Amino acid sequence: xxxxxxxxxxxxxxxxxxxxxxxxxxxxxxxxxxxxxxxxxxxxxxxxxxxxxxxxxxxxxxxxxxxxxxxxxxxxxxxxxxxxxxxxxxxxxxxxxxxxxxxxxxxxxxxxxxxxxxxxxxxxxxxxxxxxxxxxxxxxxxxxxxxxxxxxxxxxxxxxxxxxxxxxxxxxxxxxxxxxxxxxxxxxxxxxxxxxxxxxxxxxxxxxxxxxxxxxxxxxxxxxxxxxxxxxxxxxxxxxxxxxxxxxxxxxxxxxxxxxxxxxxxxxxxxxxxxxxxxx
Amino acid sequence: xxxxxxxxxxxxxxxxxxxxxxxxxxxxxxxxxxxxxxxxxxxxxxxxxxxxxxxxxxxxxxxxxxxxxxxxxxxxxxxxxxxxxxxxxxxxxxxxxxxxxxxxxxxxxxxxxxxxxxxx
Numbered sequence: 129x130x131x132x133x134x135x136x137x138x139x140x141x142x143x144x145x146x147x148x149x150x151x152x153x154x155x156x157x158x159x160x161x162x163x164x165x166x167x168x169x170x171x172x173x174x175x176x177x178x179x180x181x182x183x184x185x186x187x188x189x190x191x192x193x194x195x196x197x198x199x200x201x202x203x204x205x206x207x208x209x210x211x212x213x214x215x216x217x218x219x220x221x222x223x224x225x226x227x228x229x230x231x232x233x234x235x236x237x238x239x240x241x242x243x244x245x246x247x248x249x250x251x252x253x254x255x256x257x258x259x260x261x262x263x264x265x266x267x268x269x270x271x272x273x274x275x276x277x278x279x280x281x282x283x284x285x286x287x288x289x290x291x292x293x294x295x296x297x298x299x300x301x302x303x304x305x306x307x308x309x310x311x312x313x314x315x316x317x318x319x320x321x322x323x324x325x326x327x328x329x330x331x332x333x334x335x336x337x338x339x340x341x342x343x344x345x346x347x348x349x350x351x352x353x354x355x356x357x358x359x360x361x362x363x364x365x366x367x368x369x370x371x372x373x374x375x376x377x378x379x380x381x382x383x384x385x386x387x388x389x390x391x392x393x394x395x396x397x398x399x400x401x402x403x404x405x406x407x408x
Numbered sequence: 409x410x411x412x413x414x415x416x417x418x419x420x421x422x423x424x425x426x427x428x429x430x431x432x433x434x435x436x437x438x439x440x441x442x443x444x445x446x447x448x449x450x451x452x453x454x455x456x457x458x459x460x461x462x463x464x465x466x467x468x469x470x471x472x473x474x475x476x477x478x479x480x481x482x483x484x485x486x487x488x489x490x491x492x493x494x495x496x497x498x499x500x501x502x503x504x505x506x507x508x509x510x511x512x513x514x515x516x517x518x519x520x521x522x523x524x525x526x527x528x
Binding site: 142143147155156157158161188189190193194195212213214215216282283284285286288323324325326327328329330355356357360361365366393394395396 | 410411412413414417419420421422423424425426427430434437438440441443444445446449482483487488489490491493494497498503504507508510511512518521522523524525526527528
């Protein structure tokens with residue numbers, strides 16, 4: 129069977145990708161962010177050793193527009209090309225998929241009453257790519273096969289935090305019913321506090337963010353009980369995307385061991401990181 | 409069933425992108441989304457008015473784009489930041505410039521409010 133062996137909650141801020149592509153990772157203002165991921169890369173490579181990475185992210189106007197914006201969409205392809213979301217293709221290798229594993233996930237999730245949209249062609253963008261290049265070396269190619277799982281966190285009504293948590297539970301059941309022995313890591317991406325619209329643009333709440341980091345490890349049920357309103361009032365309208373971390377956490381058992389944690393809020397977004405080993 | 413977005417508790421200086429905003433902003437967001445294609449960016453950069461005329465934009469929407477009036481686009485015209493940023497990219501306005509304009513500040517004033525503005 130496939131096993132969920134670890135989960136990572138991580139920022140996917142697009143400026144991280146720009147700084148990375150420009151080779152600015154060692155600059156004083158960026159170092160506290162990039163340095164924190166070096167031990168995560170080593171941990172993934174040497175200890176977690178995943179075959180598959182399920183990346184829970186949202187599409188910011190790359191593959192989906194508001195003509196058709198799916199609540200949950202799952203990639204089911206052998207390859208996910210690097211997309212163009214308005215500033216050209218980034219210099220990253222395309223991402224290998226595992227269509228057989230994705231189709232198994234789809235079947236299990238749909239029969240488990242998660243009515244996802246299945247995508248046999250899907251270009252991926254910063255919500256997916258920034259976490260990947262922060263966590264994995266990729267020269268010449270990516271060391272894991274990937275499964276993009278896109279969640280609507282940009283056009284209300286959004287799925288609830290509790291629903292995202294339950295989706296994580298369903299992902300675990302789906303993995304455990306896959307016949308092949310595979311090691312799976314789930315990445316929940318986005319956040320933390322930020323707001324990009326209105327005169328409240330730039331709102332940050334580091335105390336709230338750090339409490340979220342405490343709770344995602346030790347008391348995730350409390351986070352799953354939050355409403356979108358609760359999150360947006362405290363942490364900004366766009367912070368609501370943190371509900372995607374609950375799909376990561378829901379895929380893990382109650383008891384986890386924290387391997388890494390970081391927080392940095394240089395500009396307009398709390399950039400959070402937590403790495404959890406399952407069943408510790 | 410708990411209320412997820414409580415309209416009786418409006419959040420100051422905040423737009424929650426839902427039914428009202430997505431319907432009002434559909435045209436301008438669709439126009440912005442078109443700029444996710446390189447050939448459309450080139451067409452817009454070469455002839456802004458001509459390119460905008462190819463889309464169903466109101467006179468008010470065209471004017472707001474022409475004037476780079478990000479605050480109006482976001483506050484009044486239903487702009488979604490993830491779409492509108494594509495107009496910003498083509499016209500040389502990054503996210504933080506758009507944000508400063510929404511706050512009613514100069515770019516420099518806005519940067520001075522940040523913890524480490526080198527991380528941009």
